[in-house]
Amino acid sequence: MKSLRNQMTSTLLIGQFVVLVSxxxxxxxxxxxxxxMRFDDNLLVTARTFAAMSEKGDEEDEDGFPExxxxxxxxxxxxxxxGDFDSEFSEAKLxxxxxxxxxxxxxxxxxxxxxxxxxxxLGVADLHIPGALGGDHQFxxxxxxxxxxxxxxxxxxxxxxxxxxxxxxxxEVKGLRAEHLVVVIARSRENVDRDLEILLTxxxxxxxxxxxxxxxxxxxxxxxxxxxLDAVAQQAKAIDVRNLxxxxxTQSLPVELLPISQRLNELLQRLESSFRRENRFTSDVxxxxxxxxxxxxxxxxxxxxxxxxxxxPEELAFYFxxxxxIATQMESLCTTLLALARCESDQQRVDYSQSDVVAIxxxxxxxxxxxxxxxxxxxxxxxxxxxxxxxxxxxxTAIVSNLLSNAVTYTPAGGRIAVTVTDGEKQPxxxxxxxNDELTNEDLTHIFEPFWRKDRSRTDSSHLGxxxxxxxxxxxxxxxxxxxxxxxxxxxxxxxxTRAVITHLPRPNS
Amino acid sequence: xRILLIEDSKRLQTYLAKGLRQVGYAVDVAGEGEHGLWAAMxxxxxxxxxxxxxxxxxxxxxxxxxxxxxxDTHVLIITAxxxxxxxxxxxxxxxxxxxxxxxxxxxxLARVQALVRRSYGIKHQRMSFGDxxxxxxxxxxxxxxxxxxxxxxEFALLELLALRSGQxxxxxxxxxxxxxxRAEPMSNVVDSAMCILRKKIDQSGRPSIIHTIRGAGYMLxxxxx
Numbered sequence: 001m002k003s004l005r006n007q008m009t010s011t012l013l014i015g016q017f018v019v020l021v022s023x024x025x026x027x028x029x030x031x032x033x034x035x036x037m038r039f040d041d042n043l044l045v046t047a048r049t050f051a052a053m054s055e056k057g058d059e060e061d062e063d064g065f066p067e068x069x070x071x072x073x074x075x076x077x078x079x080x081x082x083g084d085f086d087s088e089f090s091e092a093k094l095x096x097x098x099x100x101x102x103x104x105x106x107x108x109x110x111x112x113x114x115x116x117x118x119x120x121x122l123g124v125a126d127l128h129i130p131g132a133l134g135g136d137h138q139f140x141x142x143x144x145x146x147x148x149x150x151x152x153x154x155x156x157x158x159x160x161x162x163x164x165x166x167x168x169x170x171x172e173v174k175g176l177r178a179e180h181l182v183v184v185i186a187r188s189r190e191n192v193d194r195d196l197e198i199l200l201t202x203x204x205x206x207x208x209x210x211x212x213x214x215x216x217x218x219x220x221x222x223x224x225x226x227x228x229l230d231a232v233a234q235q236a237k238a239i240d241v242r243n244l245x246x247x248x249x250t251q252s253l254p255v256e257l258l259p260i261s262q263r264l265n266e267l268l269q270r271l272e273s274s275f276r277r278e279n280r281f282t283s284d285v286x287x288x289x290x291x292x293x294x295x296x297x298x299x300x301x302x303x304x305x306x307x308x309x310x311x312x313p314e315e316l317a318f319y320f321x322x323x324x325x326i327a328t329q330m331e332s333l334c335t336t337l338l339a340l341a342r343c344e345s346d347q348q349r350v351d352y353s354q355s356d357v358v359a360i361x362x363x364x365x366x367x368x369x370x371x372x373x374x375x376x377x378x379x380x381x382x383x384x385x386x387x388x389x390x391x392x393x394x395x396x397t398a399i400v401s402n403l404l405s406n407a408v409t410y411t412p413a414g415g416r417i418a419v420t421v422t423d424g425e426k427q428p429x430x431x432x433x434x435x436n437d438e439l440t441n442e443d444l445t446h447i448f449e450p451f452w453r454k455d456r457s458r459t460d461s462s463h464l465g466x467x468x469x470x471x472x473x474x475x476x477x478x479x480x481x482x483x484x485x486x487x488x489x490x491x492x493x494x495x496x497x498t499r500a501v502i503t504h505l506p507r508p509n510s
Numbered sequence: 511x512r513i514l515l516i517e518d519s520k521r522l523q524t525y526l527a528k529g530l531r532q533v534g535y536a537v538d539v540a541g542e543g544e545h546g547l548w549a550a551m552x553x554x555x556x557x558x559x560x561x562x563x564x565x566x567x568x569x570x571x572x573x574x575x576x577x578x579x580x581x582d583t584h585v586l587i588i589t590a591x592x593x594x595x596x597x598x599x600x601x602x603x604x605x606x607x608x609x610x611x612x613x614x615x616x617x618x619l620a621r622v623q624a625l626v627r628r629s630y631g632i633k634h635q636r637m638s639f640g641d642x643x644x645x646x647x648x649x650x651x652x653x654x655x656x657x658x659x660x661x662x663x664e665f666a667l668l669e670l671l672a673l674r675s676g677q678x679x680x681x682x683x684x685x686x687x688x689x690x691x692r693a694e695p696m697s698n699v700v701d702s703a704m705c706i707l708r709k710k711i712d713q714s715g716r717p718s719i720i721h722t723i724r725g726a727g728y729m730l731x732x733x734x735x
Contacts, residue, residue, distance in 0.1 A: 283591060287563060290590035294612035295521040301615035302529035322521050457565040459518040459542075 004229070008222045016214040024203045031199050035192045036151075040139045043153040047137065047185045050106060051157035053088040054117075054181070085116045096187075097121050104187035105144065105152075111180050127184045129154050144188060152186035228254050232261060244272040277449060284451035284465065287458050288333055292326045299323060329461055336466045340450060343473035348395075350477055355393040357421050357429065358383045364400040365419075368408045375413045382420040389429070389498065395474045400430065402467040403494055407434040409463065410492075428495035429480070437490035444484050448472040511626050511666055512536040512687045514553070516546030516572065517561040517588070526559070529615055530622065533649055534662030534669070536690035543567025547575055554686050555583050557625045562589040562600070570603055577604040584625040588613070623647065630673035637672050640732045642711060642719060644672050653711060663688060664707050671720060671730035680727035704728060 085108070090097075096104040103121030109129060110116055118126075125145030130138050137155040144150035159179045235248055247268060248261040303319050342348040361383065372379055389396075407417045415435035422429060438454055439447075446452045453465035468482075471494075475482045480498045487493055513535050517523050520541070527537040538553065540546035543564040550558050550572070558576070562569035573585055584606040589596075592610040600608050606628070607621050623646055627633065635647040643652045649665055651658045660668065666688050671679055681700045688703075704720065712718045721729045 286592065287590040290592075290611040291519055291522075294588075294590075295519060295525070297612045298522055298525040298529065298615055302525045302532070305529060305532060305615070322524075326521070455565060457518055457542075457563045457568065459563075459565045461519065 005222055005226055008226075009218055012218045012222070013215060016218065017211060020207050020210055020214075024207050028196070028200060028203055032196055035195055036189075039151060039189060039192050040153065043139065043151065043185050043187065044137055044155070046104075046187075047106075047153050047155040047183055048157075050087065050089045050183050050185065051155060051159075051181075054108070054157075054159055054183075055086050087117060090117060090119070093120075099123060101146070102188065103146070104185070105150075106183055106185045108184075109182045111182075116181070117183075127152065127186055129182055129184060141189070142186060144186060148188045148190060149193060150186050151189040151192075152184050154182055154184045156180055156182050228257050232257060232264075236264070239268070241275065244268060244275055277446075280446075281449065281451055284453070284458065288451060288464055291458075291461070292330050292333075296323065296326045299326070333464055336464060336470060340466065340469060340473055343477060348473075348477055350392045350395065352390055352392060354388050355391050355396060357387040357389050357396070358385070360393065360397050360400055361404075361419060361421055361430070364397055364404055367401065368404050372408050372417070375408070375411070375415075377408065377411055377413075377415055377417055379417045379419065382418070384421060384423065387421055387423060387429070391478050391498075395478055399471050399474050399478075399480075399496070402471050403430075403432050406467050406494075407432050410438075411435050412437075428483075428497045431493060431495040433487075433491060433493045435490055436492040439486060439492055441486060444486065447484055448482075511556045511670065512538070512553070512690060513622065514538045514540065514546065514549055514555045514558045516540045516543070516550075516558065516564065516569070518542060518564050519561075522561075526615075526618070529619065531690075532662060533619065534664075534666035535622070536666070536688055538691045541565075543569065543572045547572045550576055550581060550583065551579060554683075556629050556687065557622055558583050558585045559622070560585050560587050560605075562587060562591055570600070573600075573603045573605060584629055586621055586625055588618070620647070627673070632673060637675075639672065639675065639719060639730065644668060651711065653713070658710055660707070660710060664703065664710065667703055667707055668711065668730075671728060675730045678723045678726045678729045683727070 087108075089106075096102070097106060097119035099121050104119070105122050105127055106117075106119045107115060107122060107127040108117035113129075115126070122145060127142070127145075130140045136157070137153055139151060139153050141149065141151050157180070159181045232248055232253075235246070239246060247265045250258060250261050250265070253261055299319060299322055339348065361381075365381075404419070407419075411417055411434040417435075418431070418433040420428075420431040420433075422431075443454060448468050448471075450469040451465045452468075453463070458465070468484075472482055475496060478498070480496050482494065482496055484492070484494050511534070513530055515523060515527055515530070515537055517526065517539070518541050523539045523541065527539050530537045538549055538555075540549050544566045546558075546560070546564070547567060560569045560572060564572070567575075569587065569589070573587075576583070576585070585604065586607045586609060587600045587605045588609045588611060589600075590611045591597075597608050597610075606625055609618060609621060623635070627635065627646065635645060637644045637646070641654045645651075646669060649662075651660055651665065651668065667684065670684065670687050684700050689699075704722075708718050708720055711720075719730060719732060721731055723729055
């Protein structure tokens with residue numbers, strides 16, 4: 001499983017390691033280059049000095065060629081210079097070219113490869129000239145005759161050859177003849193190597209120290225940096241159905257996590273509301289379904305237990321009346337639930353026709369007239385003559401009936417109800433306002449939820465709490481919008497607006 | 511045995527109370543929480559049957575108030591709330607039993623009877639006093655192997671004396687446990703009921719199993735041989 005902590009730690013460590021190795025390598029190479037370049041410069045200076053301090057006389061052998069340095073094979077002993085090669089360098093007998101543990105070396109060749117001079121430190125050994133010379137000098141590493149690692153420079157230089165008079169030669173210029181010689185100066189590079197070794201050791205030690213410190217620092221930093229995230233993760237892990245009211249902290253949270261925490265809190269708020277709504281719905285449905293069944297079961301079982309007892313016809317009638325009432329209640333529940341289900345699954349049929357809203361209101365009111373009279377309600381109708389709307393008459397009737405039923409049921413005895421139908425253009429098509437001092441603004445957010453009732457005990461079995469859910473579902477089908485408000489603490493308003501075309505027809509003799 | 515039924519459904523009130531009365535229980539009914547709490551605190555009930563979704567004061571609040579006031583009457587919750595957390599919460603608040611609606615009346619009755627027995631520390635549903643045996647489940651009384659025909663209230667009277675056998679049960683206690691709020695017992699109704707019960711369960715020529723303790727009440731005790 002991916003771990004943010006491990007990923008960050010490994011990325012940072014690898015990054016730090018690469019940076020350290022790169023920096024160390026660059027530093028090492030730079031110092032190496034500098035040291036070797038200085039070493040080479042010294043070598044070249046020595047070589048050029050050697051060249052400048054060398055000359056050749058006009059002594060020639062019997063064949064007319066200068067006398068050559070004899071070889072070991074010929075002489076049986078080592079010679080440093082031929083007779084005609086003259087170098088102040090060798091004459092100075094510099095200590096560094098004398099045989100010693102720290103000796104340096106030189107060797108001089110003519111163009112044809114004949115050795116004409118060598119340092120005493122070489123003894124019987126020879127240096128060698130690198131294969132291809134690019135330019136007048138070339139540096140190269142070699143193993144010195146005494147076995148040490150060394151570095152050498154080969155320099156091609158022109159040797160001034162003094163001529164006595166009428167010498168013949170193509171390089172001869174005004175009494176001087178030029179000959180190309182090659183000198184190789186070699187010396188131990190122990191000091192450079194030792195310095196580089198010290199540098200490398202230092203770099204490795206510092207690198208190891210830095211890597212160790214980096215590991216500790218990175219792990220600490222990552223852990224510290226991820227602490228707020230860990231805290232959020234722990235809190236998220238602890239959230240379940242029982243503590244949905246908990247919220248993630250937003251104070252003292254890093255700005256990077258603040259949007260996450262705020263978003264999670266919003267989601268929790270919605271989740272909590274959904275769970276509450278779900279629990280309420282489940283509980284309400286359970287009550288609405290279980291209670292009538294419990295009543296029916298108690299009724300029938302107790303009745304059966306009384307079978308042997310004498311029973312009055314009136315008492316028997318009570319049994320049947322109650323059974324019928326329970327059946328009617330359950331039928332109403334089933335019908336409503338099916339209607340809601342049809343609306344939700346877009347299976348509710350809508351038959352549009354020209355319908356008079358005023359007539360629908362008047363017709364629907366008849367069912368509640370008696371109850372309103374008994375409760376001594378003061379009902380005020382503000383109705384135009386006629387308002388024709390292209391709609392489904394049955395669904396609109398159901399909407400109006402539910403709203404009137406709600407108004408009559410929940411208006412206290414002697415209270416007022418106002419029913420207004422307008423042309424629907426600038427005002428709601430239908431408004432019903434009634435006295436009700438029990439509802440709060442919080443209640444209005446639940447009023448369209450199926451089975452929601454202000455009375456949590458749901459004692460009154462004549463209402464299911466689905467009236468507004470049906471109104472909302474049917475209104476949506478008909479393209480209408482239902483809104484509720486509490487303009488005053490004791491007044492509840494529900495209004496319906498529509499986008500449908502409304503026709504106003506004068507009704508003759510009305 | 512006297513039972514308080516706190517239930518807001520009129521039909522359940524009617525038929526549960528009717529069924530309980532059929533088997534001899536005295537049943538008081540309350541339709542909302544405040545009335546139910548008041549009744550439970552004012553009277554001595556053997557069992558309180560409590561709905562949870564009640565107007566004015568919900569069932570859980572009634573239960574909490576009962577327990578906080580020191581009332582240890584056994585409480586049977588009847589409700590449509592059937593989830594495990596809801597049941598557990600009900601028990602945690604002091605309920606003695608929990609029954610989810612809808613339920614079989616037989617089961618409801620058995621649970622009420624069990625709670626009644628627990629009120630008196632009795633675990634068995636059958637009690638014997640000499641050759642008199644009382645089966646509280648089937649509500650039958652046998653004497654020397656013969657079943658006696660007792661009316662529900664007579665059985666309730668015998669059951670109360672049996673549950674408290676060896677103890678004196680006062681007339682007031684009998685009135686409280688045998689008659690509900692609908693009844694207006696006359697001053698001598700307990701004596702009359704006791705007289706009828708004695709006639710049915712006693713055998714001629716043998717001392718009565720129910721003793722009158724003068725000035726105190728009655729006691730069911732097997733006579734010494």
